[in-house]
Amino acid sequence: MGPRTVRLGLIGCGAISRSHLRNLGATPGAEIAALVDVSDENLARTVEAFPGLTNVPTYRDYRELLAGEPDLDGVLVLTPHALHYEQVRDALEAGKHVLSEKPFVTRPEQARELIALARERGRILMLSYQNALLWPYRYTRQAIEDGTLGEIVFCSGQITQNWGRDVGGWRQTALGEGGFLIDTGSHFVDLLLYLTGMRPEAVCALIDDDGRALDIVTGALIRFNGGRVATLATAGVGPTLWSITIIGTGGTIELTDRDNIRHIGADNYAGWIGTERRNLVPPEGRRPETTTPDAEFVAAIQRDDLAASDAARGLTVALVTQAIYASASQGGAPVPIPALE
Numbered sequence: 001m002g003p004r005t006v007r008l009g010l011i012g013c014g015a016i017s018r019s020h021l022r023n024l025g026a027t028p029g030a031e032i033a034a035l036v037d038v039s040d041e042n043l044a045r046t047v048e049a050f051p052g053l054t055n056v057p058t059y060r061d062y063r064e065l066l067a068g069e070p071d072l073d074g075v076l077v078l079t080p081h082a083l084h085y086e087q088v089r090d091a092l093e094a095g096k097h098v099l100s101e102k103p104f105v106t107r108p109e110q111a112r113e114l115i116a117l118a119r120e121r122g123r124i125l126m127l128s129y130q131n132a133l134l135w136p137y138r139y140t141r142q143a144i145e146d147g148t149l150g151e152i153v154f155c156s157g158q159i160t161q162n163w164g165r166d167v168g169g170w171r172q173t174a175l176g177e178g179g180f181l182i183d184t185g186s187h188f189v190d191l192l193l194y195l196t197g198m199r200p201e202a203v204c205a206l207i208d209d210d211g212r213a214l215d216i217v218t219g220a221l222i223r224f225n226g227g228r229v230a231t232l233a234t235a236g237v238g239p240t241l242w243s244i245t246i247i248g249t250g251g252t253i254e255l256t257d258r259d260n261i262r263h264i265g266a267d268n269y270a271g272w273i274g275t276e277r278r279n280l281v282p283p284e285g286r287r288p289e290t291t292t293p294d295a296e297f298v299a300a301i302q303r304d305d306l307a308a309s310d311a312a313r314g315l316t317v318a319l320v321t322q323a324i325y326a327s328a329s330q331g332g333a334p335v336p337i338p339a340l341e
Contacts, residue, residue, distance in 0.1 A: 004029055006074065034068075057069070098125050100126070122306060150266070159235070219231075
């Protein structure tokens, strides 16, 4: 017997839905049972791109889907940021498991409410932070968890994307609930926290709006783990590039873009600049597998695994992000970051 079928509805059929549909098409047991979008054009484009969905029921209002498809196992919330809270809440109250696009919600109190609701209803609530599931990032998290990097003493993350000029659309309206930090930058807040397990305590930050009414360039200095330091830079200008560096007493890992990784051991710390650095990353065949949030979501439902819920990551991202905005509004003054619990 193969894995049991998991019937899913997509709430939102914009551009991001294409990658989710491709992922679900490659996931054993996943079945797309309904589509929702306020735009007839989006629905038509989706069916045109995925002809197998031609006979799938479509809805213009997600509440009609929740009422009209009682046998759905779960839904994917793929709509603009400002709509997540209400749609995730209503789906959980209707008894559905939920996979939400990032950012989960932007207000910490909403995140706490939804996490509590999922626990109360016995539903899985997961977030679509796909980069953390790429093999270099899974390798990095494991190296930190098993102590290979020793104590983490510094980490930094930087992302650039021509977001302010090229991305546009609803992201730069009230539907986006913020600027570049809330949108693409959310991935980097999450990655620094998730990969390292750092406990953020306070932040100093400055923001450059680049002549717009929202944040475009943000620089933040974060204190974590009782005095260690991290830096975060999100720049919504320039070509898309990113890098993450994590320095520990037992080694350093450097990640660039989606698939480049360098792991340097502590024995290289004694070398002068220019000394050959041996990359400790294992060869292909001995690396972790890359997976997707969609595959993880379906597998969690098939296992009835409530412990797979990871929405607490979204709460932590919201706490750090709001502290960054608060610090910037005070000219870079230090702002404490509330504890997760």
